[in-house]
Amino acid sequence: MRLTCTVNGKTEVIDDIWPGESLLYVLRERMGLPGAKNACEQGECGSCSVHIDGVLVCACLVAAGQVEGAQIKTVEGLAGATELHPVQQAYLDSGAVQCGFCTPGLIVATVDLLDKNSDPSENEIREALAGNLCRCTGYAKILDAVRLAAARLEKPGKP
Amino acid sequence: MDFFRPTSLADALKLKSAYPLALCINGGTDVMVELNFDRKRPETLLDLSAVQELSQWSEEGDSIVLGAGVTYSRIQAELQAQLPGLAMASRTVGSLQIRNRAGVGGNLGSASPAGDAHPALLATGAAVNVSSIQGNRSIDIHEYFIGPKKSALVPDEIIISITIPKARGGQQFSKIGTRNAMVIAVCSFGLAIDAQSRTVGTGIGSAGPTPLRAVDAEAFAASHLDWEKGTPLTPELLKEFGALVSAASRPIDDIRGTAAYRRHTLAVIAARSLKWAWKSTNEFRSM
Numbered sequence: 001m002r003l004t005c006t007v008n009g010k011t012e013v014i015d016d017i018w019p020g021e022s023l024l025y026v027l028r029e030r031m032g033l034p035g036a037k038n039a040c041e042q043g044e045c046g047s048c049s050v051h052i053d054g055v056l057v058c059a060c061l062v063a064a065g066q067v068e069g070a071q072i073k074t075v076e077g078l079a080g081a082t083e084l085h086p087v088q089q090a091y092l093d094s095g096a097v098q099c100g101f102c103t104p105g106l107i108v109a110t111v112d113l114l115d116k117n118s119d120p121s122e123n124e125i126r127e128a129l130a131g132n133l134c135r136c137t138g139y140a141k142i143l144d145a146v147r148l149a150a151a152r153l154e155k156p157g158k159p
Numbered sequence: 160m161d162f163f164r165p166t167s168l169a170d171a172l173k174l175k176s177a178y179p180l181a182l183c184i185n186g187g188t189d190v191m192v193e194l195n196f197d198r199k200r201p202e203t204l205l206d207l208s209a210v211q212e213l214s215q216w217s218e219e220g221d222s223i224v225l226g227a228g229v230t231y232s233r234i235q236a237e238l239q240a241q242l243p244g245l246a247m248a249s250r251t252v253g254s255l256q257i258r259n260r261a262g263v264g265g266n267l268g269s270a271s272p273a274g275d276a277h278p279a280l281l282a283t284g285a286a287v288n289v290s291s292i293q294g295n296r297s298i299d300i301h302e303y304f305i306g307p308k309k310s311a312l313v314p315d316e317i318i319i320s321i322t323i324p325k326a327r328g329g330q331q332f333s334k335i336g337t338r339n340a341m342v343i344a345v346c347s348f349g350l351a352i353d354a355q356s357r358t359v360g361t362g363i364g365s366a367g368p369t370p371l372r373a374v375d376a377e378a379f380a381a382s383h384l385d386w387e388k389g390t391p392l393t394p395e396l397l398k399e400f401g402a403l404v405s406a407a408s409r410p411i412d413d414i415r416g417t418a419a420y421r422r423h424t425l426a427v428i429a430a431r432s433l434k435w436a437w438k439s440t441n442e443f444r445s446m
Contacts, residue, residue, distance in 0.1 A: 001162060019162030019204055020194045041195040043188055043257050044341055058256045061191040063184060065162040066206050109255070130340030131254020 005067045007031065008077030017064045024048045024059035026067075027074060035075035035104045046132030047105040049112075050074045056112040058131075075104035078111065087111050090149035091142075098136035106132045110146050118154055120146070164206040168290070171210050171317060176292045179314035181205040185213070185228045186260035188253065189269045213264065213319065221325055224288075227264020227318045234263075242323055244279040244330030244351050251275055251334050254341055264318045267303070270310040270369075277304070277370035278349025279332055281362030286322040291315040297322070304369035328352035328443050329436030333428035334364075335416075345416040346425050348404065350432040354443045357386045361429075366408035366421045373429070376403035380433060389441050392434055401430035 001017045003026065014030050022041070027033045027050070037047035041060045048059040051073040059074075078085035084092070087110045097103050106129065113120055113128040120128065125146050134142060163181070165171040175181060181203035184190040193199040207213055213228035216238065223241050225234070231249035235258065239246040245263075252258050252275045266274040267287055280300045287298045289312060298311050305311055312318065331350045336342030347364035359380040363371040380400055384392070410421035 019160050020200075022191060022195060042192045043253060046254065046256060049256055055259050056256055057260050058188075060195060061187045061257075061260065063162070063187055063191060063194070063204065063206065065164060065204070066184070066187065066208055068164065112255075127340075128255055131256045 001065060003064055003068060005069060006071045007033070008073055019063065019065045021064050022060045023050070023052075023062040023064055023067055023072070026064050027059060027072075033074055033076055036108075037101055037104060039101070043131075044133070045102070045105070046109060046129075047102050049105040049108040049132065051108065051112065056109060075108050078107065085111065086152050087114065087145075087149045090152060091145040094141050094145035094148055096137060096141040096145035098134075102132060102134040102136075106134065106142060110149060113146070114150055114153055119150060160201065161203045162206065163203065164209050166209045166211075168210055168212045168319070171205065171207055172290055172292050174205055175317050176315045178203040178205065183207055183268060183317060186230065186257075186262055186265055188257050188261040189265055207264075207317070214262075216320075218325075219322070221327075222322050223325060225263060225321045225323060227267070227320055228262045230260060230262050231258035241325045242279075242283075242330075243326050244282055244332050244349050245276060245323065247330070247332040248275045248279045248334075248347075248349065251332070251339070251342070257341075263321055267310065267318055267321070268312070270304055270308050270312075272304075272307060272367060272369050273344050273347075273365040274370065275334065275344065275347065275364070278347050278362030278364045279330070279351075280321065280323065280349075281370055281372050282330070282349040282351035282360035283323050283326075284351075284360055285324075287318060288320045288322060289316040290319050291317070295319075301372060307368045309369075324353075326351070326443075327356070328354040329439035331432035331436045333432055335421075335424045335428065343415065346408070346410065346421040346428075348425060348428045348432055350429070350436050352384075352436050352440045354386070354440050357381060357384075359384070359433075361404060361407075363404065363408050363425065365415075366410040366425055368409065371407060371409065373404040373407035376400055376407060376429065379403055384437065389437075389444055392437055397430040397434055398426075400433050401426035404429035 043058045182201035185207045213226045234249040263276045266276040285300045334347040335345040344365040346366040349362035351360040361373040405426040410418040
């Protein structure tokens with residue numbers, strides 16, 4: 001099966017897809033985009049979070065054929081040519097990255113949250129990120145990073 | 160494996176008739192787990208996510224007709240006032256990523272006793288609207304679940320929509336689990352009070368081979384609530400209601416909890432649900 005979709009702004013045509021394989025498999029194994037991580041393959045961990053047509057989803061739970069014609073944005077599409085996305089920078093600056101495996105998914109989920117809600121409450125952050133598991137940080141630094149990113153996005157240029 | 164992606168309902172029904180064993184996929188949050196873990200290898204996958212009719216909802220008289228593919232995120236955001244019980248249940252489904260894809264049609268297709276939407280649908284007395292090229296039929300939710308992960312759906316049929324009466328009284332949904340997110344219910348309970356017909360509806364999840372209804376508890380509550388004045392409920396009445404709900408369950412011991420724990424927690428969440436829902440029914444009484 002042939003799949004045509006847009007990934008991070010670029011039109012991609014991928015051949016010989018097995019229709020039952022996941023979008024995550026297509027991204028990682030066929031397109032060489034390893035940012036979205038493969039961990040649970042059942043939507044439990046959020047480490048494969050990507051946007052499809054602006055909607056936050058687990059790439060492991062989307063069949064390849066379902067994204068025909070769709071606009072996909074992965075963590076690889078967030079940074080600019082010379083600088084990181086403010087959410088990525090906030091994760092670094094807050095010490096919210098340890099082993100780093102969950103980080104791409106959490107960053108994509110945080111971008112999703114802050115796009116919809118520029119000043120989320122503690123509970124809103126927790127509910128929005130509840131689908132992303134981290135086994136290193138204990139989440140405190142991740143919550144710090146979200147608050148820092150929210151503050152910087154609200155007032156660009158703030159340290 | 161064949162993969163079909165129809166863009167109209169008519170085409171989807173024709174395909175389901177030609178390939179009755181095709182596995183329907185929409186949000187994919189259940190089906191893809193089966194595929195990823197090699198638990199299912201269907202010869203045909205019928206993707207319904209491009210069929211517009213399935214992702215819309217509309218008002219029809221006193222009911223909402225909810226497209227099978229309307230996501231839980233949208234139910235939460237758009238139908239809170241009309242379907243408060245289902246909206247509450249929607250918020251407990253998986254995580255944001257799951258709620259952005261999953262819908263009630265898939266929950267009904269899987270027909271798991273633990274499906275989060277089922278207690279709310281049972282409590283409100285919903286109808287499942289299914290179609291095939293032969294025609295359309297509407298299945299009473301109380302006759303829909305026929306066994307563990309088995310429904311009254313026949314192979315050439317597709318779930319199109321669910322007709323759910325708009326709230327005419329307080330509604331509640333409670334779910335027991337180890338955390339708020341990403342939990343398959345240890346047990347769950349849905350309650351809908353109808354101040355107009357003066358009836359109470361119930362739905363029990365994850366505590367029997369199918370989602371269940373607590374018929375005796377419904378009759379007890381309907382006959383003991385003070386419909387005229389809305390007098391607050393006594394602890395004795397709440398306790399009896401909880402006991403009757405618990406008695407209607409048929410739980411087993413499994414990896415998520417014991418039968419005894421399920422019976423106990425059901426009594427507790429049922430009593431709380433009735434207390435809360437009765438309180439919010441006051442807002443409907445003055446209407």
